[in-house]
Amino acid sequence: xxxxxxxxxxxxVRDFIKNEKGVxxxxxxxxxxxxxTVQISGMGPIxxxxxxxxxxxxxLRCIATHESPKVLFEEPMKIVERLKKLDCVHTAFPHxxxxxxxxxxxxxxxxENLAECGQILSENGITLSYHNHHIxxxxxxxxxxxxxxxxxxxxxxxxxxxxxxxxxxxxxEPSKWIKKLAGRMPLLHLKDYKINAENAVKFAEIGKGxxxxxxxxxxxxxxGTEWFIVEQDQCDGDPFDSLKMSYDYIAANFCK
Numbered sequence: 501x502x503x504x505x506x507x508x509x510x511x512x513v514r515d516f517i518k519n520e521k522g523v524x525x526x527x528x529x530x531x532x533x534x535x536x537t538v539q540i541s542g543m544g545p546i547x548x549x550x551x552x553x554x555x556x557x558x559x560l561r562c563i564a565t566h567e568s569p570k571v572l573f574e575e576p577m578k579i580v581e582r583l584k585k586l587d588c589v590h591t592a593f594p595h596x597x598x599x600x601x602x603x604x605x606x607x608x609x610x611x612e613n614l615a616e617c618g619q620i621l622s623e624n625g626i627t628l629s630y631h632n633h634h635i636x637x638x639x640x641x642x643x644x645x646x647x648x649x650x651x652x653x654x655x656x657x658x659x660x661x662x663x664x665x666x667x668x669x670x671x672x673e674p675s676k677w678i679k680k681l682a683g684r685m686p687l688l689h690l691k692d693y694k695i696n697a698e699n700a701v702k703f704a705e706i707g708k709g710x711x712x713x714x715x716x717x718x719x720x721x722x723x724g725t726e727w728f729i730v731e732q733d734q735c736d737g738d739p740f741d742s743l744k745m746s747y748d749y750i751a752a753n754f755c756k
Contacts, residue, residue: 501721501728503755506747507537507563509689509731514542527558528708533744534751537749539601539687540586541594555586563727564590564661564687566631569597573613579663584665590687591621592629604640604648611652617659618647629661629687632714636647637670648686659684663731664711665691671682675715675720682723689731690746703732705742707749717754722756 508530511740517523530538540551540562555562565588572593585589593614600606611695618628636646650660660681664674678685692709696702705711709743720728728750735742 501717501755503534504536504586504756505726505728506535507539507727507729508533508743509541509729511539511542511566512730512732512735512743516739517542518544519544520546520554524554524558524611525559527554529740529744530657531558531560533740534747535560535743537561537563537727539564539727540588541568543730550583552586555577562586562588564588564629564729566593566594567591567697569599572617572628576617576620577624580621581625583626589625590627591605592631592687594631595633596635598631601635601638601640601645604646606649607640607645607648608652611649613654614649615657618653622657627659627686627709628657629659629685630681631689632663632670633666637667637672651689655684656735659686661685661687661689661729663689664716665689665690665693665733667712668693668703671699672726673710675719676745678716678719678723678725682705685723686726687729688720689729690734691731692746703734705732705749706730706746707753708745713750717750 513526516526538560571578599610608721620629638645655728662677667674667677690706692704692711694702694704695711732742
């Protein structure tokens with residue numbers, strides 16, 4: 501991959517981007533690490549025009565966002581307008597949240613909502629992807645929820661933003677899913693998975709955990725992934741330090 505394809509998921513530093521001053525300072529820090537691109541998530545209510553100016557001022561580009569499931573389903577044109585102001589063409593459904601996934605009927609309803617939203621976004625130049633956690637790897641009537649969603653919603657209306665940590669946490673092998681999703685996964689969340697001294701599962705900087713990046717990243721490249729997005733839900737220390745460690749590892753080992 502190229503270094504510009506390594507993006508920082510700003511949810512990692514969500515506590516620092518609640519107002520304009522914090523956003524400006526965080527953008528400067530992220531750019532100084534080497535990142536040229538970001539995914540916007542967890543940010544405070546910053547006007548899109550101001551956000552775009554701060555991105556430009558710091559030499560950054562927004563390549564994707566996470567948006568409220570409720571707004572995606574009920575007011576999708578608001579998302580279209582927002583992303584166009586940010587000059588961004590990708591967004592991802594972040595989490596089912598208030599939409600239950602307990603029955604086959606629940607999954608069907610979610611898939612219908614995703615298809616309707618994805619069609620509207622697609623017709624307006626925006627690509628919708630689905631971001632998984634572990635819950636989508638639950639089986640209902642013998643089938644994984646995620647399989648049902650992806651088989652129900654046309655690929656033209658829904659792509660995938662696989663999260664490597666949560667796939668592993670859900671009992672899946674990330675690289676197998678990446679190969680399965682070839683051609684349908686423009687976005688990939690890079691997130692390591694480690695077992696700490698207390699034998700608990702923890703998030704980790706890329707290269708500090710157990711995931712096989714030498715298999716994961718080439719498989720994603722071969723399958724056409726455009727953006728390799730570093731995210732760490734929880735960090736033991738300063739989250740900016742964690743983003744820097746992950747960037748350095750990826751750039752040193754996988755960038756031409």
